[in-house]
Amino acid sequence: xxxxxxxxxxxxxxxxxxxxxxxxxxxxxxxxxxxxxxxxxxxxxxxxxxxxxxxxxxxxxxxxxxxxxxxxxxxxxxxxxxxxxxxxxxxxxxxxxxxxxxxxxxxxxxxxxxxxxxxxxxxxxxxxxxxxxxxxxxxxxxxxxxxxxxxxxxxxxxxxxxxxxxxxxxxxxxxxxxxxxxxxxxxxxxxxxxxxxxxxxxxxxxxxxxxxxxxxxxxxxxxxxxxxxxxxxxxxxxxxxxxxxxxxxxxxxx
Amino acid sequence: xxxxxxxxxxxxxxxxxxxxxxxxxxxxxxxxxxxxxxxxxxxxxxxxxxxxxxxxxxxxxxxxxxxxxxxxxxxxxxxxxxxxxxxxxxxxxxxxxxxxxxxxxxxxxxxxxxxxxxxxxxxxxxxxxxxxxxxxxxxxxxxxxxxxxxxxxxxxxxxxxxxxxxxxxxxxxxxxxxxxxxxxxxxxxxxxxxxxxxxxxxxxxxxxxxxxxxxxxxxxxxxxxxxxxxxxxxxxxxxxxxxxxxxxxxxxxxxxxxxxxxxxxxxxxxxxxxxxxxxxxx
Numbered sequence: 001x002x003x004x005x006x007x008x009x010x011x012x013x014x015x016x017x018x019x020x021x022x023x024x025x026x027x028x029x030x031x032x033x034x035x036x037x038x039x040x041x042x043x044x045x046x047x048x049x050x051x052x053x054x055x056x057x058x059x060x061x062x063x064x065x066x067x068x069x070x071x072x073x074x075x076x077x078x079x080x081x082x083x084x085x086x087x088x089x090x091x092x093x094x095x096x097x098x099x100x101x102x103x104x105x106x107x108x109x110x111x112x113x114x115x116x117x118x119x120x121x122x123x124x125x126x127x128x129x130x131x132x133x134x135x136x137x138x139x140x141x142x143x144x145x146x147x148x149x150x151x152x153x154x155x156x157x158x159x160x161x162x163x164x165x166x167x168x169x170x171x172x173x174x175x176x177x178x179x180x181x182x183x184x185x186x187x188x189x190x191x192x193x194x195x196x197x198x199x200x201x202x203x204x205x206x207x208x209x210x211x212x213x214x215x216x217x218x219x220x221x222x223x224x225x226x227x228x229x230x231x232x233x234x235x236x237x238x239x240x241x242x243x244x245x246x247x248x249x250x251x252x253x254x
Numbered sequence: 255x256x257x258x259x260x261x262x263x264x265x266x267x268x269x270x271x272x273x274x275x276x277x278x279x280x281x282x283x284x285x286x287x288x289x290x291x292x293x294x295x296x297x298x299x300x301x302x303x304x305x306x307x308x309x310x311x312x313x314x315x316x317x318x319x320x321x322x323x324x325x326x327x328x329x330x331x332x333x334x335x336x337x338x339x340x341x342x343x344x345x346x347x348x349x350x351x352x353x354x355x356x357x358x359x360x361x362x363x364x365x366x367x368x369x370x371x372x373x374x375x376x377x378x379x380x381x382x383x384x385x386x387x388x389x390x391x392x393x394x395x396x397x398x399x400x401x402x403x404x405x406x407x408x409x410x411x412x413x414x415x416x417x418x419x420x421x422x423x424x425x426x427x428x429x430x431x432x433x434x435x436x437x438x439x440x441x442x443x444x445x446x447x448x449x450x451x452x453x454x455x456x457x458x459x460x461x462x463x464x465x466x467x468x469x470x471x472x473x474x475x476x477x478x479x480x481x482x483x484x485x486x487x488x489x490x491x492x493x494x495x496x497x498x499x500x501x502x503x504x505x506x507x508x509x510x511x512x513x514x515x516x517x518x519x520x521x522x523x524x525x526x527x528x529x530x531x532x533x534x535x536x
Contacts, residue, residue: 158373161338162384163388164388168388
């Protein structure tokens with residue numbers, strides 16, 4: 001195989017093949033077990049449902065709501081997480097104070113908070129935004145603190161030698177040196193945050209993709225349920241790819 | 255602040271003929287002078303205390319170059335870290351401009367590290383310019399100065415390269431340019447030419463001497479290359495094995511730097527003998 005042909009195979013043919021195999025397994029399962037559409041619809045029924053959904057305003061509103069909750073919570077959690085993580089990386093005293101709180105809270109999964117957020121904030125956006133922020137925050141705190149603690153010590157010495165004070169060193173050297181690690185944590189956090197939004201909407205919401213899916217399930221519109229799930233997956237992958245692309249574009253040095 | 259510990263019970267040893275204990279107040283008479291006064295340093299690792307420096311004393315007069323030579327691992331780099339205020343002595347004092355060396359950022363200092371420690375996210379030019387920017391120079395001024403010193407170390411063609419694209423020797427030269435570009439009053443160099451090939455090294459030594467003549471900084475130069483120490487130093491501080499102390503301070507005169515002269519050969523033999531290498535190999 002020539003070099004361009006093999007590049008084409010890697011970038012287009014192989015991923016497409018993976019999707020085709022997955023869809024084929026799905027189709028074969030429906031046919032093989034003679035499943036009724038209400039249990040598992042065929043791929044083409046789901047595609048039809050997707051096309052129909054895309055033509056409605058309500059669908060785009062649900063997508064918009066979920067994305068809004070996600071973006072607001074993600075921004076909040078990322079900024080707060082990097083700030084607290086950086087402080088933990090820089091200050092021994094702060095680290096000793098924050099560690100027990102962070103270490104015990106971070107194992108309480110976001111979903112465990114859903115009953116409380118509904119109690120406190122009802123089905124409003126605020127509860128979801130805070131839930132996403134919470135989920136994202138702990139991923140960011142832990143990786144940022146660790147990344148800063150692992151910055152090459154020579155770089156700190158060089159910064160001090162050049163005349164940088166503590167804050168300048170933290171901002172211009174430590175945070176910048178830790179940036180690639182922080183960016184990959186941000187990518188992982190996006191996936192977790194997106195999952196948290198949808199999960200929260202499943203349980204209590206006035207709009208959003210999670211609510212759309214639970215409503216469809218109650219009315220036994222299984223193709224819509226699966227179509228909604230696919231939309232969630234595609235948006236999640238898209239967000240993750242976007243953050244990966246942004247961090248590569250901004251942080252890559254050969 | 256450098257804590258000055260009580261030295262009661264410690265009889266001052268006269269390791270250096272130059273050492274003198276002066277008052278701690280900054281003083282015009284001591285401007286540009288680096289004094290290492292009965293300095294001890296140790297570190298704890300895994301619960302075990304390791305002594306690195308054991309009563310080191312010497313003095314570098316303003317504008318002169320002291321080359322430190324000694325067995326590897328004898329604490330030469332530690333000495334530089336102490337002089338830079340990056341490390342604290344466990345006992346004793348270092349004085350610059352007549353005042354104890356303070357920990358933290360400074361404005362008088364330029365240092366080239368053994369591991370160059372370039373910022374990988376910056377181009378070579380930015381790496382050299384960042385110190386000047388930090389010290390308040392304008393962007394244009396910093397870049398022009400950076401370019402000039404990169405020319406000096408022979409890296410004019412690599413200004414826009416990133417550190418990962420450089421060889422070890424090239425990265426070290428960027429580190430030297432970065433230190434020199436600061437126009438420091440105190441220049442600390444940790445085997446700056448170690449990773450540079452022999453021919454480039456000789457050229458850099460020449461350039462370096464020319465530069466020193468311009469600004470006359472006080473220089474503490476760590477090297478394991480005795481001919482280099484003779485070529486560049488006004489004096490050579492010979493250290494012992496770890497825990498290190500000063501074994502001898504050898505002054506170098508002008509005619510002893512001429513590599514073709516018998517005086518040079520005698521100085522080389524003398525210094526090497528001090529390090530335990532005898533000149534006559536049978």
